[in-house]
Amino acid sequence: MTNTESLLKMIEDQQRQINELKNLMINKKDDTKIPDKGRNEADVIKDLRKEIEELRTDLRCVESLYNDVQGQYNFFFSKIYLKMNDRLYDVDRSWQNSLLLYGIKQDSNCAYESPDCTIAKVREVLQQDLNMRRDIQFFRVTRIYTGPDFLGSKPISVCFVKWADKEEVIRKKNMLKNKNIQVEEDMSKAAKLRRKQLEKLMKAVKSQLPEKKCYFKYDKLIVDTDVYIYNEMTSQIERLPKKIFGSQTNLQEF
Structure with a gap:
């Protein structure tokens, strides 16, 4: 049971006691004292009313605190949500500049080739086989070691800085058939x-x-x-x- 629910239950109990005392006062025909340390019904009701007012004040404080915390949580969550959406959007857009290259052989004398070696092999294919002599810029070039081999080697994921460079590779991919290299879009x-x-x-x-x-x-x-x-x-x-x-x-x- 939450603090708010507990306070509400206490208020209900106190209100019930007040109603019971009121009924006693109506039904009594004399000034008989109720067994509450010698105090009469009016004093007890007065004290109970005071306690109820204090409980109501506490309840308002709890609700105000809860609303503040809830407001801060909603504000914080909305900021994170927007940032994550922006980040996911940027990541998804970066996939639009990415290609998968299959068939580029990796070094046989090592299980994992260096990133510089992988980039050099990709540049060689672009320059020698696709006649793209200019300096092509990459966001990342990564050989994917998880999953099965394809065309005798692990595929390479290439993310180009310029979308036009990726499109040129796609247009010229038929030039790689005699090299036993395949190209496809790397999509999210x-x-x-x-x-x-x-x-x-x-x-x-x-x-x-x-x-x-x-x-x-x-x-x-x-x-x-x-x-x-x-x-x-x-x-x-x-x-x-x-x-x-x-x-x-x-x-x-x-």
């Missing part, structure tokens, strides 16, 4: 779920309007010039008001 779990919902729309469009050009850009579906997203808040697919023209449009702006 939430993005995969959004894309799965959009795949249903793409199948419907393709079956009814086969002349339409449909393709994915991360977790967005492009149908000719229209851009569709899956809204997790409403659990519905929505068409964005903006249209996409040409291959230079950055979909992160949508």
